[in-house]
Amino acid sequence: MQDIDLMFENAKEYNMETSQLYKDAAQLQEYARNLAEQGKTRPDNDFEDENGRRPLTEIHHRGEVWRVGDWIHITNTNDLAKPIIGQIYRTWQDSQGQQWVNACWYYRPEQTVHRHDKYFLENEVVKSGQYRDHRIDEVVDRCFVMFVTRFDKGRPRGFPGDKEVYVCKSRYNEENHKLNKIKTWSSCLPDEVRERDYEMDLFDIPRKLKKIPSPIKHLLRYDAKPTDPLPKPTWGAPNAPPLVGAVHCRERESNLTEDLSVQETPPPEPTAIPAHIEPIRRPSMMPALVPGIAKGTSA
Template structure:
C-alpha cells in the first residue's frame, strides 16, 4: 500500500495535482525529515503523516483503490501512535541505557537543548572553559542528566606554524565529541561563523555571555587547519535550518588578525625538517594544556602570512627650538621637579602605571587610553586571597574614586575583551635591584559571574563588580585610622608564625641528620683503616714464615735452637733498625719544615745541622 505514497507525482505529467493540493507531502519526504531529526515531537511527525493521507483522499474519489489504501494506512498509523504514546520513557533507552531528553535539560535556572553553545569546565585552566555545542541531551542509566557536545579549541591549544595569525576570540572546530554531566556546564556562550561575525551580533544575549568567531576546522591527528565552506555542515541536524536574529552594524567591520599567542614557544634550534612538536596534556578528559609551534613548510591549505604593516609616513621637519630663558627652565611638571630635586619620600611608591593582564583589557580600540592612576599604598592590597572587613578610610587618606592601580577604566563595557591586546610591561624606576611593580588582574566576565555574589562582596572589586587579584601579598605595615590600627589579621600572623617555626624545626632536623651521617661515615673510615693495617701485618708475618721455610730447605739440614735464636735476634735487630731509621727520617722532615718556615735557612749543610 505504501508504494503509492512513496513519491510525489511528476509536475510535468500531473500539473493539476499541484494546483489542487497546496501542501504536497510524500513518504520519502517524511523519511528524509526523520533522518535529519527535523521532528521535535511525535505529534509533528503525525501531522505530516495525516497531511499525506488527507491529500490522497482529497484528490482521489471515494471508490478508488488509492483512497481505500490511504484510509487503511491512516487508521493503522493512528493505532501505532496510541501504542507508542502509552509506552514509558524507559522503553526508548538504547543499548547503553540512555534515555533521550528532546525537550532539553533544566540546570541552574537555564534550559539547555540541542544546538546551544555552552562552556564546559576545563580541569587544566578554570579561567578558560571549553567552548562546545550540544548535539544530544539524554538521561544515563544512573538517572544523571548528560549532554553530548562537540569541542572547540582555542589557538593556544593547537599545533600550528609560528607565523600563523588568528582573530580575537577565535576558536576552531574539532572532531572531539564527549559526554559530560550537566553539572560540568558553566553557562552559555555563542560561536559565530566569521562571515557573519563582521556584520553584527546576536540579539537578546544574556549579560556576560562571551562570543567567539570560527573560521576553520582543526584536524588534531595531522595538525591541519581547513577553512569551513558551509557553516550548516558544522551544526547538528536539528538546528541546521534555523537562524537567529542579529543586531547589524551600520557598516561591515574589518577585524585584524594577530600573531599566535604561543609564538614565543619557538626555539632557535628548530628547523623546517623537524617533526611536528607535541602538545602538553594535563588532566584526563580535557583539551591540551598548551599547544606548540613549528617551522615546517607552509601547506597548501595554510593561510598566507599576514601582510607587513606599511611604514609610517615621513614626519615634517621639526622647527628649530627657540632658546629658553632662565625663568622658563624652572617651569617643569610636578613629577619632573620631584625627579630632579631628589629621591621620593620614604613609603611612597614610584609613580608608574601597572598594566593588567592582556586578556582582561576591556578598553575600546577607538577610545583614548585613560591616564595612569597612582598606585595604592601597601595596605590597599590587603585582600590578597583573604576576605576583608570593610573599614572606613582615615581622614588623611583620600578615598579612591577610580579602580585600584593597574586597572584601566573601560570605555565601552559591552565590547568583548580583546585577547591579543598585549600591554607593555613597565620598567622599574631606579636601578635593576628595585622590585617589580605590583600588578592587578581580573577574571573574564563569564568566570567572574560564576562566583557567587556573596563571595565577591568579601573581596576588593572594581567599579564593575569584578574581583581584583594581586600578584604580590600585602605588606605587614600598621596604618592608624579613625577606627584604630589596621594591619594583618590575627589568623594570618599566627599562620605565618607557625610556618616559620615549622621551617626552623625542619632545618634543625636536617642539620642533625647531616651531622649524624658525617659521624657514622668517619667511624666507618677509621674501622676500615684499622682492618687494613691488621691485614698488612698478617701479610708480613706470612711472608717471614715463608722466607724462613725457604732458608731451611736451601740449607738442607735442620737448624738447631742456637742457630734459630741467633737468626731471630738478628731479624729483630733489623726490624728495630728499620723503625729507628723511619723515626729519624720523620724528625728530619719536621725539622726541615720548621727551619724553612721559621728561620728561612737554605743551604747544603742544613740536613747535617738538623741531624746533629
C-alpha cells in the same frame, strides 16, 4: 506526526475519495496515528540503550533549559579561566538519574598545533573532532559560535551582551594538525538544528575583523628547523582540551592541498531524542489537478 498527517492530507486533497490512492492514504494515516498512540504508552525505560542511557528532550539546570544545538561553556579542569567551548549534540539521563550532555569541542588557538607565524581572528575558535560526554553540572554558562561570514555583520538577536560570542572559520584535524577552512557551516551542526536559522541584530556597518598573532608563537624552539617533525600538544586532564598546543616553522602547504584535505567530521551515532523543535510547515508544491486524473500523483 504533523509531517506525516500533512503528507496524507495532501494525498487525499488531490485525489477523489473513490480512488485507490485516497483509500490507501486514509488507511495508512489511521495506522500511523495508532502507532503513535501506542508509542506514547510505552514506559521511559523502553527507550534506554544497552548502557542504560535514556534520551531526554531537554535538561533543566541552574534555572535554564539546555537542548541539542545549544552552545555552552564547560568547566575546563586544565584552566578554569578558559572554559571549554562546545555545542550540545545529545542529552540523556543514566540509570542513576544523572543527566548528561554530549558536546562537540571547539578549540582555542592556543590549544592547537600550527605555524608560529599564523594569525587568528580575535575570539576565533576551531571545530575539533572531539565529541565528549559531560555531566550537566559541568555546564557553567551559555556562549555562541558564529560562522565567519556572519560574525562581522551582527550578533544573535536577544543573546545577552555579557555572554561570549566566538567566530569560527576552520576545522582542526588532530591527526595531522591541519586547519582547514569550513565550506558549509550547516555540516558542522547537529541534525536537529541544521535547518534552523537564527535572527540577528545587525550592526550599522559591518565590523572589520581584527587579526592577532598566535598566542603561543613564543613557544617556538630557538633551534627549530623546517624539517623538524610536527610537535605535539601537551595534554593535561583526561576530559579536557590540550593544556597547551605547539608551534613549528615547517613549510606551508599550498592552498590546493589545503582545499583537498578538507574532511567532514562525522557526528556521533544519533540517539532517538524526541523532537523539541516545531517542524516547518510548507504548503503543497503540487499543481492544481483535476481530481482523479493522475492516480499515481501525490504530495
